[in-house]
Amino acid sequence: MIELDSSSWSLSMRTQIHFGDGIFARAVSFIQPVGKKRFIVICGQSAVKMGYFDQIKRDLNAFASTVVLYDRISKDPTSVQVQEIVSLIKDENIDGIVAIGGGSAIDAAKAASVIAPLGKSVDDVLGGRAKVGADKIFCIAIPTTAGTGAELSRGAIITSLSQNIKSGVRHDLVSPDIAIVDPILTLTVPQDQVKITGFDIFTHAVETYISKKANPVTEEYSLMAIRSVVKNLPLALESKTDMKSRRQLSFYSMMMGFNLANSSTCLPHRLQYPLGVLTGTEHALGLAALYPAWVKLTQVASEAKFSIISKILAEELNIENQGISNSLMQFMSRIEFEPCLGQFGVTLEQCSIMAELVDGALDNDPWWTSKADLTEFYRLSL
Numbered sequence: 001m002i003e004l005d006s007s008s009w010s011l012s013m014r015t016q017i018h019f020g021d022g023i024f025a026r027a028v029s030f031i032q033p034v035g036k037k038r039f040i041v042i043c044g045q046s047a048v049k050m051g052y053f054d055q056i057k058r059d060l061n062a063f064a065s066t067v068v069l070y071d072r073i074s075k076d077p078t079s080v081q082v083q084e085i086v087s088l089i090k091d092e093n094i095d096g097i098v099a100i101g102g103g104s105a106i107d108a109a110k111a112a113s114v115i116a117p118l119g120k121s122v123d124d125v126l127g128g129r130a131k132v133g134a135d136k137i138f139c140i141a142i143p144t145t146a147g148t149g150a151e152l153s154r155g156a157i158i159t160s161l162s163q164n165i166k167s168g169v170r171h172d173l174v175s176p177d178i179a180i181v182d183p184i185l186t187l188t189v190p191q192d193q194v195k196i197t198g199f200d201i202f203t204h205a206v207e208t209y210i211s212k213k214a215n216p217v218t219e220e221y222s223l224m225a226i227r228s229v230v231k232n233l234p235l236a237l238e239s240k241t242d243m244k245s246r247r248q249l250s251f252y253s254m255m256m257g258f259n260l261a262n263s264s265t266c267l268p269h270r271l272q273y274p275l276g277v278l279t280g281t282e283h284a285l286g287l288a289a290l291y292p293a294w295v296k297l298t299q300v301a302s303e304a305k306f307s308i309i310s311k312i313l314a315e316e317l318n319i320e321n322q323g324i325s326n327s328l329m330q331f332m333s334r335i336e337f338e339p340c341l342g343q344f345g346v347t348l349e350q351c352s353i354m355a356e357l358v359d360g361a362l363d364n365d366p367w368w369t370s371k372a373d374l375t376e377f378y379r380l381s382l
Contacts, residue, residue, distance in 0.1 A: 015151070102197065103143075142185075165273070
């Protein structure tokens with residue numbers, strides 16, 4: 001139950017959602033009415049191999065005059081890839097974007113959708129020299145993983161190769177116009193990726209709950225998501241065909257995208273950006289390595305909320321509640337996901353270097369002060 005006090009808050013969501021088992025087969029019925037005729041489909045090689053591109057191309061060819069494929073998205077989309085997409089959009093006079101895949105494909109599509117109308121380079125936007133304008137290319141997101149929530153969030157994380165940074169393109173218009181979420185598509189994801197992306201849902205739930213920008217609605221969704229992930233991720237890892245658990249993970253992945261748009265994340269996400277650039281590790285894998293240290297160092301700054309999270313973990317794991325650090329480690333042990341920075345080749349010297357590179361909305365985190373030293377988070381994660 002949502003408990004309300006005298007504080008005021010705001011929520012927004014501009015994305016039209018279509019959710020359900022097998023709904024990808026009906027994607028054309030949601031896309032055709034928007035009136036677009038010239039499409040680019042953005043995905044990675046796996047979406048092509050699984051036949052998703054062929055299926056959506058057949059559907060689009062029923063009414064579209066152009067269907068162009070861009071399938072060179074890497075696990076962390078780069079400024080070069082987004083710039084190539086922007087160039088294709090201009091050359092082919094594209095008026096509709098369809099992204100099929102995980103957060104990388106969707107983030108690349110979202111970034112291109114707002115950068116293409118600007119007439120500016122991707123690096124200009126990432127470097128802050130150009131701002132998102134009032135126009136965008138219509139964008140449809142079809143996630144094939146359950147984790148990032150990119151289908152509802154209003155940010156796109158892109159790695160700038162020229163500036164050697166990870167940076168976000170953030171604006172209300174960055175949100176996809178349509179999200180088509182079919183849990184069946186997640187059945188093709190390798191089990192190690194189910195684990196990594198599932199943990200991403202957990203981090204989004206925890207951080208949007210702890211965040212200073214949290215409100216009663218996002219808090220309630222966060223607690224529901226935490227409970228569901230702790231219960232359903234182990235089940236999804238035990239059985240590749242357990243649709244009930246996959247359905248729950250897809251739903252709460254999507255809803256944490258809503259939370260990200262309305263509450264935002266805390267320090268772990270900011271700490272991961274320099275780590276990802278340095279080591280090339282996947283986003284949620286880096287988060288998992290950082291999470292025990294973040295919880296240990298910051299729990300005193302939000303003691304009541306961390307206590308509630310710990311209680312939920314203990315209940316779902318059927319363990320004694322001995323505090324958030326213990327509960328977190330028990331959960332990570334249960335899903336056999338306990339990485340550390342040393343496994344990525346990070347050195348003690350690099351900890352202080354990465355700490356100097358951390359940037360963004362750090363004050364979302366209740367622990368943060370302007371004089372804080374972030375080196376300890378990395379050091380404890382080695």
